[in-house]
Amino acid sequence: MTRSIKRFYSGYVKKEWARLQSDPYRRLEFDTTFEFLKRYLPENGLILDAGGGPGRYTIELAKKGYDVVLLDYTPANLRFAKKQIRKEGLGERVEEIVEGSIVNLSRFSDDAFDAVICLGGPLSHVIREGDRSKAVSELVRVAKIRSPIFISVMSRLAVLATELRYFQDEIQLPLFKRVRDSGDYFGERDFTTTHFFLPEELRQSVEKGNDAEVLEMAGLEGIGSVHKEEMNELAKNPRRWKIWLETHYKTCTHPSVVGLSEHILIVCRKKS
Ligand SMILES: C[S@@+](CC[C@H](N)C(=O)[O-])C[C@H]1O[C@@H](n2cnc3c(N)ncnc32)[C@H](O)[C@@H]1O
Structure with a gap:
């Protein structure tokens, strides 16, 4: 099962790299995530990007002056990331690029990072419930006390709405x-093994089972x-789009919006 995840993402590297910038709708996932990162990240420090894909x-984050360790399960993504990082001249900021799974972060000691991010669904690709619990515990374990942890996953309710819209068969x-x-x-169909979350x-x-408090959730x-x-049509009209974005940021933490969003972000803090 895990092999199919690696195979899927190995054939998807360029699309994955383009995904968060391909249109205004997709950019919203990236921009909204960054709003929350800005709100809770320390001013500087070492961040673990767990399941960071092509980077x-x-x-x-490296451009903003953070030191980063990038970990992902798919070597093809990491090879691509390495090239991009070199191209951008950010090699000194990216301390390590490592192949691994969020289910076992034993290569890192407890309290190693000033923040941990696991974004865009790596946790959704951990199909066994016990392994998902282990992954969350690992993400918390490697964060320093009082540090923020950001995890975003794919939503179960949104995927049902997607079926209605695009895949009625x-x-x-x-x-x-x-x-x-x-x-x-x-x-079974076009995508790889995934757990969609409520x-x-x-x-x-x-x-x-984790000594972490939830600070916020967002859709x-x-x-x-x-x-x-x-949304992409609306974005062609800057005045309307500006108001839509204002509306989006006012409503994205409402519980009903959180559940129905394609990607759900949770922001937590390690307590002790
Ligand atoms: C949708 S991509 C998200 C990539 C990146 N975080 C982003 O938001 O652009 C999901 C990534 O999770 C990685 N992944 C899947 N299972 C993983 C696991 N158990 N541990 C680490 N990474 C995993 C895949 O290789 C892929 O790069």
């Missing part, structure tokens, strides 16, 4: 009810989630 966040398949009732998708499930995965695509074409 979008690593590079942006799948609604009659057994996989639809499985995803609806358990969140588990085993890579928001309360994400909160519990942090609060249960990264917000109230317009799954309305990709409409």
